[in-house]
Amino acid sequence: MKMPACFINFSVDSNPSLYMKTLFVSLMCLCLLRAVPVVAESPVTALIQRVDADVNGLNRVYIFRNSPEYFNRMGIYYNDVLKELQRINFKSLSVGEQVDYILLQRNIRHELGNLQTNANLYTQIKPLIPFADDIMALQIKRRRGDKPDAQQVAATLGKVQTSLQTALAASDKQSGYNAVAYRKAAEVVNELEKGLENVYDFYYGYDPQFSWWVKEPYRKVDSLLARYSDQLDNVLADKADKSLDVSGIKGTPIGKDALEELLQFEMIPYAPEDLVAIANKEFAWCDAEMKKAAAEMGYGNDWKKALEKIKENHVAPGDQPALINRLANEAIRYVEDRHLVTIPELAKESWRMYMLTKEQQRFAPFFLGGPSILIAYPTIDMDEASKEMSLRSNNYGFAHATVFHELIPGHNLQGYMNQRYKSYRQEFSTPFSVEGWALYWEMLLWDKGFHATPEEKVGALFWRMHRCARIIFSLNYHLGKWTPQQCIDFLVERVGHERFSAESEVRRSFTGGYGPLYQIAYMMGGLQLRALHKEMVDSGKMTELAFHDTFLQEGPIPIEMYRAIIMKQPLSPDYKSQWRFADHLIK
Structure with missing residues (x-):
């Protein structure tokens, strides 16, 4: 146990009177320590705080939030948290702690649902972003300081450039996607642009071979990514958005099922x-x-x-x-x-x-x-x-x-x-x-x-x-x-x-x-x-x-x-909303 500041390392030979005073103060501190009750932190509170820190840490590593890697990693994490939460004895918790349990469980299940929805949408739009895997692979290697093969990186970016030019040329002929899909594709392209910038800024100026080989291919790909994102969002999505009118205000109507x-x-x-x-x-x-x-x-x-x-x-x-x-x-x-x-x-x-x-x-x-x-x-x-x-x-x-x-x-x-x-x-x-x-x-x-x-x-x-x-x-x-x-x-x-x-x-x-x-x-x-x-x-x-x-x-x-x-209301882990609050207030 870490000693409080009042416990002083003091020799009796140097000053006996001061030693006795110090000993007395130390004993008083010890009595005070014994008198202070230790309040155990709720296991649910501790888990909530840890999940917050864990998710922040994972999000800093897995920067492509719209990617199979992210969907898989976060899905594993959230399912592990659910299992840990369910090992806590719900009945032993106070009402406030039970509320925390219910809300944490609700949030995790909601996040899992969002991951699945986004994974399905990513699969749908993959033909619009055929170059995504190549860019993501570069950033994944960069995370731990991988020594790049500069010529191979330049060749990969040449391939991405060709794919982007093809996508831009064919964009007017794209059909079968709604506004939500086009805007999601634009969001993915924006993430790819930032992820590639992350790679370039990390190596350029530090790695001589990378600086020599990659500068020009990166410049071209970066410009094409910006153009393609604009094409997806401002042209194709606008054409597919049936809610657009003379106001020029874009939005994404989500429908009755999603509202409910x-x-x-x-x-x-x-x-x-x-x-x-x-x-x-x-x-x-x-x-x-x-x-x-x-x-x-x-x-x-x-x-x-x-x-x-x-x-x-x-x-x-x-x-x-x-x-x-x-x-x-x-x-x-x-x-x-x-x-x-x-x-x-x-x-x-x-x-x-x-x-x-x-x-x-x-x-x-x-x-x-x-x-x-x-x-x-x-x-x-x-x-x-x-x-x-x-x-x-x-x-x-x-x-x-x-x-x-x-x-x-x-x-x-x-x-x-x-x-x-x-x-x-x-x-x-x-x-x-x-x-x-x-x-x-x-x-x-x-x-x-x-x-x-x-x-x-x-x-x-x-x-x-x-x-x-x-x-x-x-x-x-x-x-x-x-x-x-x-x-x-x-x-x-x-x-x-x-x-x-x-x-x-x-x-x-x-x-x-x-x-x-x-x-x-x-x-x-x-x-x-x-x-x-x-x-x-x-x-x-x-x-x-x-x-x-x-x-x-x-x-x-x-x-x-x-x-x-x-109200100290009895709760259960599977509690569902049931309070019809507005019914008796309607004037």
Whole structure:
């Protein structure tokens, strides 16, 4: 056992008095060590942390994520983890540990399913990438510093060059592949380009023979790979993509079967059509409240006129950051005064703000949040129409209803707490928890009267309608019923978006790197927490402070699993989602 610092190597002959004092301190340290209880780490927690480290390590070695080698290696690894997990005695675990077990098992099985899906797709597109094996073989040898036969490498690249030239010449005649296949092929080619660059950068300038023989063949192949990737993605995939329209927004509708599979993974026990119906009922509530607020403003039932009026109430260019700071502090005071959630002093001190560029606002026309709040507002390089729409889209009413969503008590506070409590559960993070938490606060603060004026209410209701619309347009898109342009028009006509912001929202939804369910996660996650609040807080089983603090300390896990923890629900290793959270909340 490693001795604590108080155990000093000291000779009795040098100073007997000091020796006795040192001995006394050492004995006290030993007593303290014996008094501190040793808390055994959960075997599931340890396994989760090890899997995270293992996968990160394997991904650094096997850089071709779309390759038979990767599919095989990761398949072996995940199956080994499943076997290890199943050797743990589930019944001996606490409810929280059982939740970790269920989620780890779910994630591993999901990864195995993804590997098989990608392996099948790779087999399908292999005729489009006949040169892949040759490039992969070069990188595999490079991993451990293999001494290359430079002339043979140059010959291999000559063969790859010929294959690429043939593929490019024949690309217009390719048929029988859908947009998903072409885009996957383009993704593989991009990986091959980076992998070949990895080989070249490793040897060039260090190995004289390699530098002599390979420079020119590499340059030609690298250029052809870039051209071929562009041809696959921007030409062939576009031709095959039936969802493309005048908007020019690319996407990949995944279909009903894939949607249902993802919903099951996210522990949402509803069909896509059920979720659209829920959104429409929530929309009806919004319509009624919008009419009330419009009447208070003197516009009768015409809420669109009321919405147009509040869009005119915006600060001048350059003044938005000061407004954001004021609104952030207002929200913090509001929730603290009512003891709704504990806010650490450092959390209030450590949030930051930045401005979004013109290009970033093509994907994010409003705030983005997390560790920082990212502010959308006109930039000098925008045209005048875009500047005007950016001002109108980021008016006072809209900002009053969303600054706290991005900062405190929303995303910023949740991220702060998730880093400090059960951080290993980041592996199970879901937008239904992350976006659901922030949207839940929009609902809760509405109920508590945070929006004092009809103008503020219209701003808040705009966002609530927007969340309903996201469910409707994204699911209809992925079900193959709507095109991107129909989604844009829906946001403009049904919610009252500026066209600039509607286009940005749809572009972000389908090409911004978000999953197919991301846009429905806001409202559905919010409804989950709202339903759980009714079960636990309204019933008197928990205070609001305890309910919110406990949620933040349990990590960004599926909300049904948070429910199981606080209700001490009996679980089984094969647990399936069953909580019909929205049924009793529909207005």
